[in-house]
Amino acid sequence: MTKMNNIPDWEEKYRDEEAETMPWYYPDLDPDFKEALDRLEMISGDALDIGTGPGTQAIELAKRGFKVTGTDISFAAIEKAKDITINSDLNLSFMQDDILDSRLDRQFDIALDRGCSHVFPPEKIPNYVSALNGLIKPGGYLLLKCYSHLESEIIGPYCYRPEDIEYCYSSVFTVLSIKDTIYYGPLEHKPKALISVLKKRNET
Numbered sequence: 001m002t003k004m005n006n007i008p009d010w011e012e013k014y015r016d017e018e019a020e021t022m023p024w025y026y027p028d029l030d031p032d033f034k035e036a037l038d039r040l041e042m043i044s045g046d047a048l049d050i051g052t053g054p055g056t057q058a059i060e061l062a063k064r065g066f067k068v069t070g071t072d073i074s075f076a077a078i079e080k081a082k083d084i085t086i087n088s089d090l091n092l093s094f095m096q097d098d099i100l101d102s103r104l105d106r107q108f109d110i111a112l113d114r115g116c117s118h119v120f121p122p123e124k125i126p127n128y129v130s131a132l133n134g135l136i137k138p139g140g141y142l143l144l145k146c147y148s149h150l151e152s153e154i155i156g157p158y159c160y161r162p163e164d165i166e167y168c169y170s171s172v173f174t175v176l177s178i179k180d181t182i183y184y185g186p187l188e189h190k191p192k193a194l195i196s197v198l199k200k201r202n203e204t
């Protein structure tokens with residue numbers, strides 16, 4: 001994993017900036033998530049969007065028929081996401097929560113991580129995997145999108161190789177697929193990314 005060296009202050013960022021200007025902002029369902037859901041033939045279920053930020057992925061998932069909980073460490077992000085969905089009739093809720101010290105007390109059929117855990121220092125990943133073990137039902141899925149080791153232009157998140165994903169997650173998950181992709185968003189240079197589809201083992 002390559003080192004990250006500029007983690008934003010999330011609260012300050014969401015308080016002071018418009019979500020639409022952020023490099024990860026993508027108003028539609030990320031095509032990699034769409035493809036993964038189609039391949040898994042999943043059209044409904046209880047879903048958790050971890051580090052939901054502007055909430056776009058949570059909203060799009062709810063529009064597809066999922067019951068969605070979006071969580072983020074930033075209170076400001078959660079307030080803004082709540083504001084834009086306040087009058088919707090989607091099966092969707094937002095909650096401030098630190099996934100590394102989560103207050104969530106139930107399990108989900110599927111969790112999405114679009115660029116959340118790739119900001120965690122490597123020593124925190126075992127805590128993250130342990131949190132996921134508690135939050136995802138046996139046989140449930142994790143869709144994980146992170147920066148790839150092939151990305152060399154943007155200094156930011158930790159960059160993963162496929163073998164890093166195997167190493168970090170295989171104690172709890174079976175790795176169904178890991179593919180090269182890009183990080184869709186407003187940046188002209190689309191960062192190189194990995195999309196991983198993981199299935200929680202029944203016996204963990």
Ligand SMILES: C[S@@+](CC[C@H](N)C(=O)[O-])C[C@H]1O[C@@H](n2cnc3c(N)ncnc32)[C@H](O)[C@@H]1O
Nearest residue numbers: 010024051052053072073074098099114115116
């Ligand atoms: C790169 S942004 C991605 C946002 C969103 N997933 C998207 O794709 O638009 C990473 C997000 O992770 C959130 N985050 C960082 N650390 C977190 C933590 N410990 N628990 C929950 N969310 C966290 C940040 O506030 C930020 O919104």
